Amino acid sequence: MATRLLLFLCLTGHVFAKEPPDVECLVMHLKYIHCSWNKARNPEVNYTFYSWFPNKPPRECPSYLSENSTNTGCKQPYLQDDDRFSDFYTKLVHGNDSYEKKRYLKERVKFNPPTNVTVQYGLDSNLWLNWTQISYGKVESQVRYRINNKPWMKPYYPVRAGIQNYCIILPSSALYELQVQSKLDYTFGGGEESPWSDWSEPVFWGSKNSSTGNQTTELYILG
Ligand SMILES: *[C@@H]1O[C@H](CO)[C@@H](O)[C@H](O)[C@H]1NC(C)=O
Ligand SMILES: *[C@@H]1O[C@H](CO)[C@@H](O)[C@H](O)[C@H]1NC(C)=O
Ligand SMILES: *[C@@H]1O[C@H](CO)[C@@H](O)[C@H](O)[C@H]1NC(C)=O
Ligand SMILES: *[C@@H]1O[C@H](CO)[C@@H](O)[C@H](O)[C@H]1NC(C)=O
Ligand SMILES: *[C@@H]1O[C@H](CO)[C@@H](O)[C@H](O)[C@H]1NC(C)=O
Ligand SMILES: *[C@@H]1O[C@H](CO)[C@@H](O)[C@H](O)[C@H]1NC(C)=O
Ligand SMILES: *[C@@H]1O[C@H](CO)[C@@H](O)[C@H](O)[C@H]1NC(C)=O
Numbered sequence: 001m002a003t004r005l006l007l008f009l010c011l012t013g014h015v016f017a018k019e020p021p022d023v024e025c026l027v028m029h030l031k032y033i034h035c036s037w038n039k040a041r042n043p044e045v046n047y048t049f050y051s052w053f054p055n056k057p058p059r060e061c062p063s064y065l066s067e068n069s070t071n072t073g074c075k076q077p078y079l080q081d082d083d084r085f086s087d088f089y090t091k092l093v094h095g096n097d098s099y100e101k102k103r104y105l106k107e108r109v110k111f112n113p114p115t116n117v118t119v120q121y122g123l124d125s126n127l128w129l130n131w132t133q134i135s136y137g138k139v140e141s142q143v144r145y146r147i148n149n150k151p152w153m154k155p156y157y158p159v160r161a162g163i164q165n166y167c168i169i170l171p172s173s174a175l176y177e178l179q180v181q182s183k184l185d186y187t188f189g190g191g192e193e194s195p196w197s198d199w200s201e202p203v204f205w206g207s208k209n210s211s212t213g214n215q216t217t218e219l220y221i222l223g
Contacts, residue, residue, distance in 0.1 A: 020099040021037040021038075021040070021043055021099065022037065022039060022040060022101075023035055023036070023090045023092065023099075025088065025105070025108055026109075026110050026195075027078055027105050027108055027110065028078075028110055028112075029112045029134060030078055030109065030111075030134060031077070031078055032076065032077060032078055033051070033074075033076050033077075033078050033088075033105075034073065035051070035073055035074045035090060036073035036074075037049075037073065038067065038072035042067060042068065042070060043070055043071070043072065044070075045070070045094045046071045046094070047071060047092040048061075048093045048094070049061040049064070049071070049074045049090065049091070049092055050090070050091040050093065051088065051089060051090045051091070052088075052089050053086055053087070053088060054086055054087055054089075058091065059076075061076060062076050062077075063076065085104070085105050086105070087102055087104060088102070088103050088104075088105045089101070106184070106194070107193065107194055108194065109183075109184045110183075110194065110195050110197060111133065111139060111182045111183065111197040112197060112198075113180075113181060113182070113197045113198045113199060114131035114164070114180050114181070114182055114197070114200045115133075115200070116130075117130070117131040117178075117180060117201065117203050118131070118203065119176070119178055119203045119204070119205040121171075121205065122167075125170055126167050126168060126169050126170060126171070127171045127176065127205060128165055128166075129143060129165060129167075129168070129180065129203070130164060130165045131164050131180050131200065133182050137162045138161050138162075138184060138185040139161055139183070139184060140160060140161040140183060140185045141163070141164070141166075141182045141183075142157060142159060142181060142196075143157045143159060143166045143179070143180045144156045144157070144178070144180075145176055145177060145178040145179070146176075146177050147172070147174045147176060147177075148175050149175070159180075161185040173206065174206050175204065175206040176204065176205045177202050177203075177204050178203050179199040179200050179201075179202050179203075181197045181199050181200065182197045183195065183196045183197060
């Protein structure tokens with residue numbers, strides 16, 4: 001029994017050691033490439049990480065991320081300016097073991113949430129949501145809002161690439177909470193879609209009657 005268990009442990013250990021670690025990469029805000037290889041499980045050895053673009057020499061990772069003092073990821077500047085979304089190669093090396101992978105960065109771009117988000121009641125009696133995103137034309141957005149803390153209105157409102165505002169026509173007198181998020185334009189990305197950014201910090205507009213006190217309707221603008 002004991003030998004059988006030992007044999008089983010040896011075999012499973014062997015299988016795990018042979019299974020190649022999977023490398024996941026994201027281009028963070030077109031500034032960094034962030035790769036990690038501990039999603040399935042933490043690696044047992046310190047791999048050396050190389051990456052390169054076509055026709056460029058492999059570069060070793062300049063800055064490892066680690067967990068429990070084992071390398072689990074790599075953060076490096078995104079230097080590719082001309083052909084931003086060409087193929088990207090990665091390789092993990094430990095002793096004689098080496099695992100190479102090719103991927104399309106177009107599908108792996110993640111932006112920071114939009115900044116400078118403002119909401120303003122315009123002279124046209126419409127509500128304007130404006131924001132700033134990285135100055136790069138191929139970024140689309142979507143807006144969501146909810147009224148008086150009710151569930152978010154669905155579906156969310158798409159905003160074409162390059163546009164950085166959204167208009168709510170003739171808002172009612174209520175409390176509006178609005179957020180916006182961005183991603184690489186789908187039509188440009190092709191294939192699998194890039195992930196959405198996180199939502200921006202919420203901004204508020206409108207009026208809300210206090211449920212406990214007796215405050216009169218009060219107009220306020222934040223953000
Ligand atoms: C990985 O490298 C770190 C720092 O260089 C070291 O402390 C650690 O023991 C190494 N881990 C393994 C599993 O070799
Ligand atoms: C790191 O080590 C601690 C203590 O040994 C352990 O509890 C934890 O699960 C480890 N974390 C990972 C990601 O392996
Ligand atoms: C690595 O490969 C070389 C040549 O094939 C071999 O001599 C050596 O024993 C191998 N090392 C390990 C740790 O497997
Ligand atoms: C916020 O918007 C102002 C005015 O449009 C602009 O000058 C500023 O650079 C923006 N700030 C950020 C962090 O985007
Ligand atoms: C928001 O965007 C609209 C449309 O471009 C513009 O007319 C308006 O002035 C902007 N508002 C602010 C506060 O930047
Ligand atoms: C606030 O009070 C006014 C007047 O009593 C009412 O018409 C309005 O619907 C209330 N708004 C909300 C958000 O409860
Ligand atoms: C709320 O305010 C109105 C007018 O200001 C007043 O008549 C009423 O008594 C107040 N109600 C409470 C519950 O304080």
